[in-house]
Amino acid sequence: AQSVAQPEDQVNVAEGNPLTVKCTYSVSGNPYLFWYVQYPNRGLQFLLKYITGDNLVKGSYGFEAEFNKSQTSFHLKKPSALVSDSALYFCAVRDRNSGNTPLVFGKGTRLSVIA
Amino acid sequence: IAGITQAPTSQILAAGRRMTLRCTQDMRHNAMYWYRQDLGLGLRLIHYSNTAGTTGKGEVPDGYSVSRANTDDFPLTLASAVPSQTSVYFCASSDSDRGEAFFGQGTRLTVV
Numbered sequence A: 001a002q003s004v005a006q007p008e009d010q011v012n013v014a015e016g017n018p019l020t021v022k023c024t025y026s027v028s029g030n031p032y033l034f035w036y037v038q039y040p041n042r043g044l045q046f047l048l049k050y051i052t053g054d055n056l057v058k059g060s061y062g063f064e065a066e067f068n069k070s071q072t073s074f075h076l077k078k079p080s081a082l083v084s085d086s087a088l089y090f091c092a093v094r095d096r097n098s099g100n101t102p103l104v105f106g107k108g109t110r111l112s113v114i115a
Numbered sequence B: 001i002a003g004i005t006q007a008p009t010s011q012i013l014a015a016g017r018r019m020t021l022r023c024t025q026d027m028r029h030n031a032m033y034w035y036r037q038d039l040g041l042g043l044r045l046i047h048y049s050n051t052a053g054t055t056g057k058g059e060v061p062d063g064y065s066v067s068r069a070n071t072d073d074f075p076l077t078l079a080s081a082v083p084s085q086t087s088v089y090f091c092a093s094s095d096s097d098r099g100e101a102f103f104g105q106g107t108r109l110t111v112v
Helices: none
Strands: A003-005 A010-014 A019-021 A024-026 A031-038 A044-050 A056-058 A064-068 A073-078 A087-095 A109-114 B004-007 B010-013 B019-025 B031-038 B042-049 B064-066 B076-078 B087-094 B107-111
Touching: A003 A087, A010 A019, A019 A109, A024 A073, A024 A087, A031 A064, A031 A073, A044 A056, A044 A064, A073 A087, B004 B087, B019 B031, B019 B087, B019 B107, B042 B064
Parallel strands: A010 A109, B010 B107
Antiparallel strands: A003 A024, A019 A073, A031 A044, A031 A087, A056 A064, A064 A073, A087 A109, B004 B019, B019 B076, B031 B042, B031 B087, B064 B076, B087 B107
């Protein structure tokens, strides 16, 4: 079975500081990994994904994530946080061997960037 | 603009009533999904469809049914609503195993 853990319900960071939102996953095979952002009263917006190749993936709005197979992690990072980055962030996984199956999501991490 | 359209945006529903949440996509994606979002629980999969004519159960299917008569539409029906079905419902679609899922704006349902 596939699963995702986002160990922090809430992350607080000062504007201009680097931010990290943690994600670990569990799949029987190799993963496809995704990050989404949700602003209040909105749907989920895709940020970035890891499919294959370079372990460092760059996405929208200056976000990036690093795939670490040995640690089964896919942490989301940004070098300098903005107040407008405050939102709910979801990590998701799909087992590469399972075809086009539904994404399995973590419970989400609320990011607050303080001016 | 291509994407997923959900209707209604919000609804207050009396317990015991039947309700269908509508979802339409214009991206010709094969796979479609229904998730519910509840505080502290993240997104949980209700039902999915890998292609028109097929459906499957997700993590929390009880009390819900779906149909996939064509590629574009994937309605979710609550046969007899209960208060525990109060939630925000999201429809999504994807085109391949490598593809990200695209989400609608959600339907906020309150069962009273």
